Amino acid sequence: MNLELDGKTALVFGAGGGLGGAIARSLAAEGARVAVADIDADAAKKTADAITGAGGTSLALTWDISDLSVLPGHLKEIGAAFGPVDILVNNTGGPPPTPAAGQPPEIWSQWFDRMVRSVIAVTDAVLPGMRARKWGRVITSTSSGVVSPIPNLGISNALRLALVGWSKTLAREVGRDGVTANIVLPGRIATGRIVFLDEQKAKRENRPVAEVSAESTASIPVGRYGDPREYGDTVAFLASTRASYITGSVIRIDGGLIPGI
Numbered sequence: 001m002n003l004e005l006d007g008k009t010a011l012v013f014g015a016g017g018g019l020g021g022a023i024a025r026s027l028a029a030e031g032a033r034v035a036v037a038d039i040d041a042d043a044a045k046k047t048a049d050a051i052t053g054a055g056g057t058s059l060a061l062t063w064d065i066s067d068l069s070v071l072p073g074h075l076k077e078i079g080a081a082f083g084p085v086d087i088l089v090n091n092t093g094g095p096p097p098t099p100a101a102g103q104p105p106e107i108w109s110q111w112f113d114r115m116v117r118s119v120i121a122v123t124d125a126v127l128p129g130m131r132a133r134k135w136g137r138v139i140t141s142t143s144s145g146v147v148s149p150i151p152n153l154g155i156s157n158a159l160r161l162a163l164v165g166w167s168k169t170l171a172r173e174v175g176r177d178g179v180t181a182n183i184v185l186p187g188r189i190a191t192g193r194i195v196f197l198d199e200q201k202a203k204r205e206n207r208p209v210a211e212v213s214a215e216s217t218a219s220i221p222v223g224r225y226g227d228p229r230e231y232g233d234t235v236a237f238l239a240s241t242r243a244s245y246i247t248g249s250v251i252r253i254d255g256g257l258i259p260g261i
Contacts, residue, residue: 003240006031010087010239011078011126013065016043018191018228019141020091021050026232027089027239028056033082037063037074039093057082065092066114068121075125084133085126087239090119090140090163094193097200100154108155115159120166127174136179137239140167144185144258147250152204164250171248180247182238187254188216189226221256 010027014020016038028034028051036051038044041062048060059081061074078085095111123138130136142160144150149157164183171181188194198216202209217224234253237243252258 001242003030003236003242005087005236005240008032008086008239009035009078009082009084010089011035011037011085011122012089012091013037013063013122014091014093014141015047015089016040017091017093018193019186019189019231020089021047022228022232023089023091023141023235024058024232025051025054025056026229026236027087028058029054030236030240032087032239033057033059035059035061035074035078035082035085037061037065039064065118065122068118071122071125084129086130086133086135087137088123088126088139089235089239090123090138092119094143094153095155095159097152097197098154099152100158103155108159111155111159112162115156116162116166119163123170127179130179131174131177134178136174136177138167138170138179138181139184139235139238140182141184141186141235144187144252144254146183147185147252147258147260152201168248175247178244180238180244182247183250184231184235184238185250185252185254185258186231187226187252187257188220189228189231189253191228194225219257220254224255226253226255 010032012024015024015036024034036044036048044060048058051058092115145157146161167181167183198212202212231253
């Protein structure tokens with residue numbers, strides 16, 4: 001299947017990490033020119049090098065998404081290299097594990113700025129061009145916690161859910177302009193973040209990490225953690241012209257893990 005992404009410009013945040021990197025590589029493999037954005041310069045370069053090494057086109061950007069002062073300059077750099085952004089993948093890091101109760105207001109504000117306000121600001125910056133060109137994709141990666149709240153991830157569960165409401169509303173506003181907006185939810189995908197969460201749970205419960213991971217794997221209907229490439233390929237499809245009738249949706253990439261209907 002030709003996803004018809006040749007010549008499209010994609011901006012992927014968190015692209016130095018497991019999920020973001022997989023998304024960036026999948027988009028590049030389908031012909032998109034990918035701006036690889038990450039707060040970690042070395043990680044961004046590693047993903048960009050992997051893309052160019054495989055014959056793709058990429059640009060590494062050291063970018064803290066919460067620093068809105070750098071937004072105009074980075075978009076100008078992308079525009080000069082590849083043209084305006086056609087595909088935006090909002091993918092931010094998550095907060096530390098915490099209960100929902102008893103968190104200081106400044107912690108809520110800090111993570112709202114990093115996970116919600118920044119995503120909305122970047123999207124608002126690229127959206128006028130997408131609407132004018134009558135084509136665009138806004139794909140936001142959140143968490144399975146927005147469907148089935150994850151214990152001890154109170155901040156993440158709450159703030160990521162705000163993005164679901166925003167994305168659904170946005171989809172209704174821009175659909176007639178050829179722009180789609182969708183949410184993707186990772187289940188237990190084999191990334192560093194999942195290793196960290198397994199380690200934290202093992203520490204809280206005074207159990208071996210291997211036992212925690214085995215228990216988690218047993219709860220997944222397909223019987224394994226997901227491959228990051230499976231996540232990236234799903235996002236690439238949603239970014240394609242073949243997915244032009246999918247908008248306002250929440251797509252689970254979870255091996256059947258999430259128990260809710």
